[in-house]
Amino acid sequence: MQPRSIARRRAVNAVISAISGLAALFGIFMMGWILYEVIMRGARAINWAFFTQLPGPPVSSGGGLANAMLGTLMMTALGAAIGIPIGLFAGVYLAEFGRNGRWATAIRFVGNLLMGTPSIITGVFVYTVVVVTAGSFSGYAGAIALAIIMLPLMARTSEDILALVPNELRESALALGAPRWRATLQVIFRAARNGLLTGALLAIARVSGETAPLLFTSLNSRLWSFTLAGPTPSLTVTTYTYAMSGYATLENKAWAASLVIILAVLSLTVTARFVLQERKR
């Protein structure tokens, strides 16, 4: 029996650590590069007018994307107002009532499928069901598409978070004579509050950068739209069209729009992190 070479073991160890270290560095590097490019190129086009004015004529360097920001805000807000409560209560059903029943298993499976559905398919679906039926593109259709994307995300995170609440807490609320719904809303929700809030923020962050589901639903617009009734501009679709336009001025605006989206998503994610930290204390 020959002892294995120590030198060889050390060499293999060094190689594997180096490979995994490099892979990690590469990931961080790409993220950093994207951020760097977006900030460098986007910052140039960002000024007060960018946040307050309508888009100017294509060749001029003036104007802004205030209408697109408002559109994105309104559609995300309405989408969240629809998708988050439904997703939340679906999660409540799965974690509190359905558990391992046949219904719950089926719903969980469908939820996973929905979560894996490419968002452009959601867009086409809403186009067929809402836009074609209503006869026009609208911000409502866009918000519905975003809500459909948020729904399974919210259902999954809220189920996971509620499952973390210890059973003893459930039992002691019920043992006091609380009906199931009160135990859930007043005790279990409170115990899971930070986790649920984080889940909602992450769901919003996820959809606020979506383009595909809005392409066929809210379309775009160069004008203000203060309601969601007609075609509604959004930062993401505007970024998409401007980036493809071939005009340097518009391309700069696309970079600036990207910067705004990235910063918004980043701040939502950081807020979510912060909320989670609070809970650990």
Place this chain on the structure above:
Amino acid sequence: MMEGTLPRETVLIPRAQVKEPGPPMDAHQGGRGAKLSVRGLTFFYGRNQALFDNTIDIPENRVTAIIGPSGCGKSTHIRAYNRIFELYRDQRAEGEILLDGQNVLSPETDVLDLRRRVGMIFQRPTPFPMTVFENVAYGLRLHYSMSRGEVAARVEKALRDAALWSEVEGKLDNPGNALSGGQQQRLCIARAIAIEPELLLMDEPSSAIDPVATAKIEDLIESLKRRYTIVIVTHNMQQAARVSDYTAFFYQGRIVEYGTTKQIFTNPVQKQTEDYITGRFG
């Protein structure tokens, strides 16, 4: 408040030396004095039968201890009394549990009202994620509509009765889970007695708590039994001997022996009971 409490060093059967309650089977005969009568209770976890033909009478205003080795069905048994097991769909109880003559397991029994009458304390303290005050007020608001002043008065009374008032008086607005483990458990007791249940179930209430806090809870049990009928599950035989008037010994889902605590600990009839209390198994 503490009268009748013996020094804790007295290991064996001090409670029974203090007082000689009649045999529990008094209650068995006519039901008089029995707060709760269990008749032929069986229990299933899915296909596994956990309790076999349990029959027992729980006398009113007494402390009944349930002892036995781990997994013998002690907790399962009392979890049938308030139907808390119904939270889990694969669990099922059969037989009769008569609370003042009314079958708890009958579908006609309103489970929310049942749980108002039968309170429960769990192994781990379970303060709700709200303030000390709101914890105790929670059950009150569930079952009664009363003025703010009355809620406050009843919360104070429950906290006093749970021997916690002096420790939390100035911190009613602090979160309940900021209290120490022993305080949390007494908070849970305050929460349970605030709604004035008739029967108080305690499922190993001090097994997650340090000895000093345990002593306080045992004193509390002593003072509470004047108003409540108490059933306590414990794996700690000294505790059963200290706090209870009657003791039931469970083994493998069956009630092997039931009698006064003094009789069970000094003169057990069954060989299994004797082996268990002398520490030969379990």
